[in-house]
Amino acid sequence: MGKELSNTSHGRSRAPDPGRFRVSKATLRLDSFMTRFIFFGGLSVIFAIFGIFFFILAEIIPLFKGAEVEAEREISTGVENVILAGMDEWAELPFVADASGNLTFIDTTGAGRSKTAEAELPEDVSITSSVYQQSLQSIAFGLSNGQYVLADIKYRPQFADDGSRTIAASVEWDKPQKLGDSDGSIIDLDVFLSETRKTIAGIVQSKDGSLEVSVVSLKQKRSLFGASGFKLDKKSSLAAEIPGTPVQILVGAGAESLVVRTAEDGIHYLKANGSQWELRQSFSPFQSSGARIRSMDYIQGKVSLSFTSKNGDHLIYSLYRSADTGERLYAQTKEFEPFPGGASEYAASMRNKAFLIGNNTRLSLRYSTTEEIRWEAELEQPLKHVLIGSKFDKIVGVDPQGTLHFYTLSDPHPEAGFKAFFGKIWYEGQDEPQYIWQSTGGTDDFEPKLSLIPLIVGSLKGTFYAMIFAIPIAILAAIYTSQFLNPGLKRVIKPSIEIMASLPSVVLGFLAALWLAPLIEDRVPSVLLIMSLIPLSAVLVGYVWNLFPIRIRVLIPMGWEFVIFVPLIVIVGVLAWHLGPLFESLAFRYTDPATGQTVGDFRLWWEAWTGNQFQQRNSLVVGFIMGFAVIPIIYTIAEDAISAVPPSLVSGSLALGASRWQTTARIILPTASAGIFSAFMIGLGRAVGETMIVVMATGNTPILDFDIFSGMRTLSANIAVELPEAPHGGTLYRTLFLGAFVLFILTFAVNTIAEIMRTRLRNRYKVIS
Numbered sequence: 146m147g148k149e150l151s152n153t154s155h156g157r158s159r160a161p162d163p164g165r166f167r168v169s170k171a172t173l174r175l176d177s178f179m180t181r182f183i184f185f186g187g188l189s190v191i192f193a194i195f196g197i198f199f200f201i202l203a204e205i206i207p208l209f210k211g212a213e214v215e216a217e218r219e220i221s222t223g224v225e226n227v228i229l230a231g232m233d234e235w236a237e238l239p240f241v242a243d244a245s246g247n248l249t250f251i252d253t254t255g256a257g258r259s260k261t262a263e264a265e266l267p268e269d270v271s272i273t274s275s276v277y278q279q280s281l282q283s284i285a286f287g288l289s290n291g292q293y294v295l296a297d298i299k300y301r302p303q304f305a306d307d308g309s310r311t312i313a314a315s316v317e318w319d320k321p322q323k324l325g326d327s328d329g330s331i332i333d334l335d336v337f338l339s340e341t342r343k344t345i346a347g348i349v350q351s352k353d354g355s356l357e358v359s360v361v362s363l364k365q366k367r368s369l370f371g372a373s374g375f376k377l378d379k380k381s382s383l384a385a386e387i388p389g390t391p392v393q394i395l396v397g398a399g400a401e402s403l404v405v406r407t408a409e410d411g412i413h414y415l416k417a418n419g420s421q422w423e424l425r426q427s428f429s430p431f432q433s434s435g436a437r438i439r440s441m442d443y444i445q446g447k448v449s450l451s452f453t454s455k456n457g458d459h460l461i462y463s464l465y466r467s468a469d470t471g472e473r474l475y476a477q478t479k480e481f482e483p484f485p486g487g488a489s490e491y492a493a494s495m496r497n498k499a500f501l502i503g504n505n506t507r508l509s510l511r512y513s514t515t516e517e518i519r520w521e522a523e524l525e526q527p528l529k530h531v532l533i534g535s536k537f538d539k540i541v542g543v544d545p546q547g548t549l550h551f552y553t554l555s556d557p558h559p560e561a562g563f564k565a566f567f568g569k570i571w572y573e574g575q576d577e578p579q580y581i582w583q584s585t586g587g588t589d590d591f592e593p594k595l596s597l598i599p600l601i602v603g604s605l606k607g608t609f610y611a612m613i614f615a616i617p618i619a620i621l622a623a624i625y626t627s628q629f630l631n632p633g634l635k636r637v638i639k640p641s642i643e644i645m646a647s648l649p650s651v652v653l654g655f656l657a658a659l660w661l662a663p664l665i666e667d668r669v670p671s672v673l674l675i676m677s678l679i680p681l682s683a684v685l686v687g688y689v690w691n692l693f694p695i696r697i698r699v700l701i702p703m704g705w706e707f708v709i710f711v712p713l714i715v716i717v718g719v720l721a722w723h724l725g726p727l728f729e730s731l732a733f734r735y736t737d738p739a740t741g742q743t744v745g746d747f748r749l750w751w752e753a754w755t756g757n758q759f760q761q762r763n764s765l766v767v768g769f770i771m772g773f774a775v776i777p778i779i780y781t782i783a784e785d786a787i788s789a790v791p792p793s794l795v796s797g798s799l800a801l802g803a804s805r806w807q808t809t810a811r812i813i814l815p816t817a818s819a820g821i822f823s824a825f826m827i828g829l830g831r832a833v834g835e836t837m838i839v840v841m842a843t844g845n846t847p848i849l850d851f852d853i854f855s856g857m858r859t860l861s862a863n864i865a866v867e868l869p870e871a872p873h874g875g876t877l878y879r880t881l882f883l884g885a886f887v888l889f890i891l892t893f894a895v896n897t898i899a900e901i902m903r904t905r906l907r908n909r910y911k912v913i914s
Contacts, residue, residue, distance in 0.1 A: 201889070204882040209563065212510055212519035212556030214540060222259070224249050224547045229275045229284060230530035233300040236539045238312040239549060240298070241530075246272055246286055248298075250314050251549065265318040266294060273330040274347070279532065280495050281338050287331025287347055292321040295336070295343070325349040325359035325382065333393050337400035341365045343375055344400035348391045358383040358391050358405060360422065379420050386424045387413050398447035410438050412450075412462075414475055426474050430460050439487025444500055444513050446592075448573045450475065451491070451500060451513070457483035459502075461513055465576045478571040479516045484509055490529060496537045498592055499559045503531055503542075510540075510556070514572065514592055515565045519556055558876045566597050566883065582847035582858070584867060584877050595880050597887060599847035603857035604888070607839055608832040610768030610853065611775055615828060618772070619779035620821065626780075627787040628809050631704030639784065646777035654841030657770040658762060662842065666761045669747050669854075670733065671725025675718050682717040686710055757852045762843050764853045771838050779828040786820020787813055819906040826899035830892060836861040860888045 224243050232239035240250045246264030266272075267290065274287035282298040297317045302310050322345075324331055329351035337344040343363040350356055364378035389407030396403060403415040403422065414426040431438065436454035444451055449463040461479035466472070488502035498513040505527035510520040528542030528550060537559075540552040564570065571578040572594055580598035585591075622642070626635055665672050690698070690709065701709065730745030735753055737744070748759040790813050798808040814821070836859075839845070844856030845866065858866075864881050871878040 198889075201882050201886050204879050205886055208558050208561040208566075208876070208879050208883060210558070211517075212554060212559070214510070214520050214522065214555075215553050217539075217551040217553050219551070220251055220253060220549045222249055222251055222543070222547045222549055227530060227543050227547050228272060229277050230532060230541070230543050230549075231277045231279060231282070231284070231298070232532055232534070232541055233282075233312055233314070234535040235312060236534050236541065236551070238300065238314055239532075239541060240314070241543060241547065241549075242275065242284070244272060246294075248284075248296075248316060252311075253551070254311070260314075262314075262316040264294075264296075267292065267321055274332055274334040276334050276336060278336065278338060279535070283336070283338050285334055285336045285345065287324070287334040288321065289330045291323060291325055291328045291331065291349055293324050293331060293334060293345055293347065294321045295319040295338075295345075322361070324361055325357045327351040327355075327357060329357075333391075335394055335396045337396045342378075342400065344396055346394050346396050346403055348394055356384070356391055358387055358394060360403065362400065381420070381422055383415065383422055386415060386422060388427070389413075393441055395441070395443055395447075395450075397443075404441070404450065406438060406441050412441070412475075425472060428462075428475065430454075430462060430477070431456075431458055434458060440489065440491060440502070442491040442500070443493065444498055445493050445495065446498070446573065449478070449498075449513055451488075451502070453484055453487040453502065455487045457485045457487060459484050459488075459511075461516075463571070463573050465574060468576060478573075479513060481511060481516055482518060490531045490542075492531045492533045492540075494533045494537055495535045497559055499533070499537070499556070501531055501533055501540065503528060508540075508542075510554075512559045514560060514570060515562050515568075517559075517562050517564070519559055557874075558879065560593050560595065561876055561880065565595050566880070568596075570594075570596065580849050582863070584880075585870070593876070595876070597860070597880075597884060599849040600858055600860045600863050600884060601887065601891070602849055602851075603839075603847060604833060604859040604861070604891070606764060606851055606857050607767050607771060607835070607843075607859055608829060609851075610764045611771035611832045611835075612825075612829060614768045614772030615775040615779060615832075616825060619776045619824070619828070620783055622776075623780050623784035623787055623821075623824075624809060624814070627784050628805060628813065629704060629706070631702070634704065639781075642777050643781050644777075645773075646781070648774070650774060650835060650837040651841070653770050653774055654838040657766050657838060657842035661769060662762045662766045665766070667748075668722070668725050669765075670729035671722045672765070674721035674725055674728055678717050678721045679714055683710065683714055686713050751854060755852065757850065757855055759854045760844050760856050763855055764843070764857060767839060767842050767857075768853075770842055771832055771835055774835065774838065775828040775832050778831055779824045782824035782827060783817075783821045786817040786824065789820065790816045819903045822899065822903050822906060826896065826903075829895060829899075833859075833892060833895070834861055834888070835859075836865050840865060860884045860891075 222241050224241050226244045227241045228244055229242040230239065237254050238250050238252060240248045242248050246266050248262045248264070249259055250262070251259045264286070266286070266288065270292070271289045272286045273289050276285045278284070282300065284296050284298070286294050288294065296319065299315045299317065301313055303313050304310050324345060324347050327349055329349050331347045332350050334345070334347040336346070341364065344360065346358070346360045348356060348358055360381045360383065362378040362380070363375040365375050383403075383405075387405050387407065389409045389411050391405050392408050393406040394403060401417050405413045405415070407413065410429050410431065412428050412430060413424060415422045416425045430452040431454045434454070434456065436456040436458055438452060439455045440451070440453045442451050443449070444461070449461050452460045452462065459481035460477055461481070462475045463478040464473045465476055467474050484502055485507065486504050488504060490501075490503040492501040494500060499510060499519065500513065501508065501510050503509065503524070506524055508522060508524055508528065508531070509518060511518050526544050528544055531540065531542040533540060534554070537556065538554050540554050542550050544550060569578040569580055572581060573592060580596040581594040582596055582599045583594040626639060630638065686709070690706070729747050733745055733747045733750040734743050735746050735749040736742070751757070751759050794812050794816060795808055798812045799805070803811070839857070839859045839862040843858070845858050845862060846856045847858040847863070848855050864884055867877060868881050871881055
């Protein structure tokens with residue numbers, strides 16, 4: 146017994162083993178590993194985000210770069226007095242014309258020797274004017290005897306047995322034809338050529354010094370046996386229609402118009418009317434400054450004219466449709482930075498609205514649409530007859546000694562720039578500067594319109610209408626669910642609403658396009674009645690319910706009051722829907738200006754009242770469906786924030802005699818304001834980035850207005866629609882990345898502002914508490 150006590154006593158006095166508090170080495174290794182794993186994982190996420198950011202930047206930075214031009218080589222032609230120059234599509238076999246009209250082709254590849262094609266001109270005549278049509282590879286000479294001669298240059302590739310390729314050229318000369326009635330010299334000439342029509346316009350100076358403006362039109366007739374040669378269709382003399390002394394003439398697109406410049410610095414625009422030419426407009430581009438015109442040239446498409454003055458002023462005039470007469474007239478649309486001395490040389494790009502102007506000292510590449518100078522440099526020696534390669538990759542000019550100078554041109558995105566994306570631009574054919582997105586067109590003369598402003602406005606517009614619909618419903622539902630609904634029902638209703646967030650947006654867009662939009666197209670007055678009567682009826686029913694004695698109200702258990710409200714509100718909604726046509730016939734009266742008959746039609750009334758077109762797929766539809774998609778997100782977060790308010794605050798307020806609504810309005814909502822605001826901002830982010838609903842539920846047209854009954858296009862929807870058709874690395878492709886970058890910036894700005902406001906709300910609550 147004593148021994149047992151001794152052992153027991155000894156066991157109680159033994160010190161605890163400190164090893165039992167030691168963490169195992171495996172746990173320490175795992176903890177160390179997870180610490181580093183989480184650190185590097187978080188760091189990797191940050192690097193990935195920055196990597197995506199820099200990838201997007203790398204795609205959009207080239208859009209804001211200018212052109213790069215570098216001297217490539219020089220080739221002597223052996224022709225001293227060059228009057229005209231041209232080149233093929235590949236810039237491998239350019240040619241120059243001498244004073245006799247002979248064409249010398251220079252092989253720039255070194256595969257062959259230069260060849261000369263002699264001009265088929267009458268004897269004892271000289272060339273007094275010339276013009277080269279690069280797009281058609283045609284030339285025209287005006288002669289000293291009043292005749293003109295046309296020539297077509299045929300380029301064709303030839304392949305050797307070893308697979309090498311060379312370019313061969315041949316020249317087909319037309320017979321010289323008489324232009325005017327006199328035998329004088331043609332001092333200026335321009336032509337329009339097509340497969341079935343040739344129009345030649347020129348200024349003929351007779352031997353007595355008088356001037357005549359003549360236009361000859363040739364037409365090719367076709368029959369069952371094929372096409373015949375070109376025959377004279379009409380011939381006109383325009384001396385009486387042009388006031389002043391003509392010095393230059395240009396033929397417009399389709400040979401439907403003429404532009405004549407006079408020595409008095411007047412510009413006269415004539416339009417074809419059957420077999421006659423009518424003077425439509427006369428103007429002086431530099432009348433305000435008093436400067437003299439140095440040059441006048443067409444830009445690609447022949448809708449805009451480039452004017453330079455001897456003082457260096459540079460203006461662009463474009464055709465637009467006059468609001469007063471409905472006619473297409475010229476107006477100043479662009480003003481470039483001055484080009485000192487004006488332009489003596491000009492070359493238009495065949496691919497876009499870029500053009501090259503030059504004189505003895507400078508050469509400048511400019512882009513008409515955006516008024517940007519893409520490149521400009523001083524010349525070591527003067528260049529004449531400058532050309533831009535058909536592929537917009539080369540510049541070629543001839544110096545006074547007859548040497549060809551070749552320059553490589555790199556300007557893959559001339560139509561881009563800050564003004565193109567965010568500025569208001571006066572596009573060809575428009576009557577004023579506008580923000581327009583139109584990335585594709587039906588003809589080669591189309592100029593891309595890449596303003597992101599309509600897309601930004603569309604994103605804000607869709608988000609605005611969606612949030613107007615979603616916020617009141619989601620917030621009020623969260624308040625009612627957390628504070629007034631029976632807890633047992635809350636456990637069923639809240640998960641049901643949260644499940645709504647899992648609905649695919651493509652399904653919602655499908656329902657909006659094929660069901661909701663046609664449904665409310667002719668029932669807008671019914672929708673207006675529902676949206677106004679249901680809230681009013683809810684307030685009225687609640688007010689009347691509070692007037693009932695307490696002995697009646699206690700018959701409905703707390704949290705079950707909705708069994709009275711919901712049926713009444715449903716009845717009001719059904720009545721409002723069926724009363725819509727009556728409301729439309731009384732409130733929205735439209736009088737037909739043609740017949741004087743008055744009808745009740747909301748669509749006609751809206752278009753007459755606002756001037757905007759009513760579209761079936763509009764912002765109202767987007768607001769309903771996108772709001773439906775956003776409601777679960779806002780509701781869930783807001784309800785959690787409201788439910789997280791400490792019960793002690795609620796109990797204290799109720800104990801002091803405040804009602805449930807007073808407690809909710811003055812205690813719970815201010816306390817939960819930071820969480821509610823977070824719910825609002827998360828829903829806003831969800832609406833801003835929505836794609837499929839916007840694509841399917843709207844007309845997907847980039848319209849710049851906030852009209853609720855018009856369509857729109859958002860930045861995200863534009864990326865989804867345009868990206869599959871955008872050539873990799875092209876301007877449109879990079880512009881879509883710019884749209885993604887703008888969307889990122891908008892989201893980042895909104896989230897930053899939201900975080901600042903949320904922090905202030907939280908700090909304010911802490912101060913109050």
